Amino acid sequence: MAYKRPRPSGTDAGGRVPTGGAHRLLRAAVRRSATRTAAILLCSVASAGAAVASPAVVGHTLDLLLDRHSDATSWVVLSAVLLTAEVLLDTAVALLTGVTNARSTAWLRTGALGRLLATSPDRASPLPPGDVATRLSVNATEAGTVPAAAAALTASLLGPAGAVIALLFIDVWVALAFLAGLPLLVVVLRAFARNSSDTVGRYQQIQSDIASRLLEALDGARTIAAAGTEDRERARILQPLAGLDREGRRMWRIHGRAVANSQVLLPLLTTAVLGVGGVRLAAGAISVGELLAASRYAALAAGMGALAGLLGAIVRGRSAAARLAVVQDLPAVRHGEGTLPHEGSGTVEMRGVTVVREGRTVLTDVHLVVPGGTTAAVVGRSGAGKSTLAAVAGLLTEPDEGCVLLDGVPLHSLARDRLRQEVAYAFERPVFLAGTVADAIASGARRASADEIRTAARAAGADGFVQLLPERYESPVVGAPLSGGELQRLGLARAFAHAGRLLILDDATSSLDTATERQVDRALAQEVRPGTRLVVAHRISSASRADLVIWLEGGRVRAVGRHRDLWQDPAYRSVFAASDVPSEAPAQPAPTPKQVPRAPVSADVVGGPAAGRAAR
Template identity: 65%
Template structure:
C-alpha cells in the first residue's frame, strides 16, 4: 500500500470480523432504528397487513371459483372480496416501498450528522488515521447502505410472514400437500445460510477496496501540481486505478454470490411448487380437495416458495451491517473533552506545560516537556522537521489533549476550560488556512465571536492583506469563491482572521511560509505593536522569525533542549545547523 493510503480495516488478519466491532455496529443500527421507530413500525404493520391480505386472497379466490362452478349464491360477494384484497395488497406494498425509502433517507442523514459531529469534535490526531477519500466513502456510500438496514430488517421479518402463513394454509387444506412442501425446506435453509455467510465476506472486501480507491484518488487530486511538475501523471493514474481490478473482482464475486443464490432458489422453488401441485392433483382425483382448493394450493405454494425472495432484503441487511461497522468507526472516534470553567479576568496569557507528552501510533512525538511562557511574550519554537513543533502548538491551544502531563493558561488547566471560552481566547493561524464565509469579510470575521467591520479591516491591514482585498472586484464584499487567491494571499487572510479574533494566546503554525520577507516583517511588527496584547507562539522555520522573538524554544527529538534568546543560542553550532548554517537572508530553510 502506498504512503497516504490510510485505511482502517474492520477485519483482523484472520479474515473474521472483530466481535466487538460487530456488537458496536449492531448497537449503532439499533440507535438508528430508534431514531425512525415510528416509520419502521409502520413498515412492519403495513407489510404484515399486506402479508395477511396475500394469505387471505387464495382462500377467497378458491371459494369464489367453487361457488361459480357449483352455482351457489354468494359468488358476487366473494368476487368483490377478491378485488378488495387484491387492491389492499397492492396499496400496502406501495406504502411499504415508500416508507422504506423514507426510513432509509432519514437513517442515512442521522448517521452522517453524528459521524460529522464526532469528527469535528475529535482532536486532529484521532481523525488523521482516516484519509479524506476514506471518510468521503464512509459518509456517502457506506452511510447510505447502513441507513437502509432498518427498513431491510423490517422487510426480512415480514418477508417470512406470508410464506410461513402459506405453509400453514397448505397443511390446513391437506396435510400431505403441506408435508410435500416441508420436505424441501432444509435445502432452502442451507441456501439462505450459505448466502448470508458468503455475502457478508464479499461485501466487506468490496467496501474496503472502495475506500482504498477513493483514498488514492483524493491523494492524487491534492498533489496534482506536484504530479504535473514531476511529469508522472501516467504513473500516478496507474497507481490510482490499480485497485479497479480488485474492485471488479470483488464486485463480480459479490454479485456472483447473490446471483448464485437466486439461481439455486430459482431451481428449487419451481421444483417444490411442482411437487406440491402434483400432490394436490392426486388429492383432487381422490376427492380430498376441490377445484377451488387446488387453485388456492397453487397460490399458497407460490407464496410459501416466496421464502426464497427473502434473499433480497437479507442481502440489503447484510450490506447494511457490514457498512455500519465502517461508519461506526467514525461515530466512535473519541471526542476532545472540555470543561466549564472561565479564564481569569485580566489574564495576560501565561502558558505552562508540565511534563507534557504526546504519542502518535505508539511513538512519543513529545515527551517530558516543561515550559513556562510569560504573558505578553512572543516565543519562537524551532527544531528540525519531526521535532514536534506542530504537536506542541496543538497541545498548547488544546487542539489535541496530551497523553501525559498538563497544560495551563493563566493558571487554569486547559481541559477544565469551556470550549467556547477556549476558542475565543486562543487563536490559530496555519500554513493552509481553511476559510469559511460568503464574502472575504465574512471569512476574516468567522469565529466564536463576530468582530466589527472596523476590526476586520484593521486585522487585514496588520496581516498585509488590505491592499489586495481592496483590489478585488467588490473589495471586502467579494464572494469568497470568486476571489482568485494565491498561496500567500490565502495565508494573509488566515492571519487576518487570527488577528481579528486575537485573545490572550495566539499560535502561528507555519502561518507565514508563503509570505515574502517584507510581508513577514510587516506581520512581525503587527504582532508586536498592533495586535492586542497576549502571548504569541510562532513555529519558526526562518532565521529572521527566531531572531525577532523574545525567547526561543529549541525542540529536539520531542524534548525541549533549551529555552533562551536567539542571540544566546546562536553561539551553539548545532542550533545554527537547524537553520542550515544560519542563512542570514531569512529564507525558509526547513520544511
C-alpha cells in the same frame, strides 16, 4: 502490476472492519426510526395476512361458484377487498420505506459528520479525504436502508410461514411435500450471507481507495500538468479497478448463485405440492378450491427465495455501517462549561503532557510554563513535535497524559466558544471556504466587525493586495489570484482579528519575505491585542526576536531560554543550519517591543528543572 488493497484505518490485521461498531450504530438507527419501522412492519404484516387469507378465500369462492351457492356473491366481494387491501398496503410499505431510508441516512450522515468535525484534526488525518467522502455518502446511504430492510425481512418471513401453516390445514401430505425441501433453502441463504459479507467489505474499501486517489490528483492538478504525468496519474487512479471488478464479479456470482439455487429449488417444491395435491384430489381428500388454494400457498411460500435480496441489502448495510462507525467512533475533543478569570494575561502551563499518535510518542512528559504576555518561539528539527505542541497548547488536540492550563484553568474544562474566543491560530497553509475576503477574515467564534477586519488586514500586510482585487474585501476568496504569501497574510489577518489571550502561529510566516515578516512582527507587537504568542519557528530571525525559545528534540523539551544564550550550544545552532545562513543570527538580538509588563524569564520556572539545567 497487481493491485494491492491497502489496509484502511479502523481495520484489523486481516483488513476486516470490526462489526461491533456497526451493530451498535444500526441498533441506534433502528431505535431512532422505531415508529416508522414499526409502521412498515405492521403494514407488511397486514399485507402478508391479506396475502395468506386471499388464496383460502378465493378457493372457497370457487367452490361456492361451482356449487352455485347463494353466498358466492359476498365471497367474491371479500376476495376483491383482500386483493385491494394487499395492493394498498404494499404501496404504503413502499412509501414508508423510502421515507425511513432517507431519514436514517440523513441521521447517520449528520452524526458521522458532526463527530468528524468534533474530533481533533490529527485523529481524523489517517482517514484520506476520498475515503471519508465515500463513508459519508455511499456507505451512509447503504447503512440507512437497514432499518426498513430488517422490518421488511421480518414481515417477509411471515407470509411464507403463514402459507406453510395454511397448507397444513388444507392437507398434511401436501404441506410435507413443501417442507421436505426447506432445509436446502436455509443452507443456500446461510452460505449467501456468509460469503457476501467479506466481499462486500472489500468492494466498498476499493471504492474508497479510488475516490482518495482521484481527490489527491485533483489537489495536485498543477503539479501533474507541469510534470506531464497525466497518463501515469490516470493509470495510478484506475489501478484498483481490477480489484473492484474482481470483487464485484465475485459479489454478483454469490448473489446469482443464491438466487439461481432458490429459483430452481422453489419451483420444484411447488411442482411437488401440485403433484401431491392432484393425488389427494383424485382420492377425494381435498376439493378443487382447496387444490387452487394449495397452489397459491405454495407460490406464496416460494416467495422465501426473495429473501436473498433483502438479506443482501442488510449484509451490504452492515458492512457499510462498520465503515461509517470508524468515523462515528473518533474521539471528540472534550469541552466543559467553565470560563476564564476576568483578569488574565494568557499564562500557558503544561503539566506532564504526553501525546501518542498512531502508536508513536510525539511528545513526552512536557512540563512548561510560558508567562503571560511572552512571545515564545518553538524550535526543533523536523519531527521534533513543534506543531503537536502548538496544537495541544490551544486544545486542537488532547494530550494522552497530562493537562494544559490557560491562566490557571484547564483547557478541557472551558466552554468551546469561550476557548475559541481566547485562542487564535494561524497556519502555514490556511484554508478559506466559500465567501468573500471579508468573510474569510471575519470567520471565527465571533464575527469580526468591518473595522476589525481592516485593522487586522493592515497588520498582516494584506490590505495592499486586497485593495487591488476587483471588489476589494467583497471579492470571492475562492479562486482569487493570490500567491502563497498573500494567502498566508490573509490567514494571519484572520488570526489577528480574533486574537485573544493566546495567539499561536504554526509556521504562519514561512512564505513571507524578510521585510514583510518584520512588518508583521512590528504590527503584532503594536497593533494586535496584547497577549501570549506561541510561534513555531524555522528561521533564526523568528527565534532571535522572541522573548524566549522552547527547544524541542525528539518530543522532549531539551532547553528553554533566550536565543542569545542557547546560541552558544552547537547543537542548538545546528537546528537552523539547513534553513538559515549563520549571518541571520545576531550576536545580541534586539528585544521585541512589549505591550504589557512581562515577568522576568527564569529557565527553571519556564521549562522546569530539567529544562533549566539544559539552558544553563
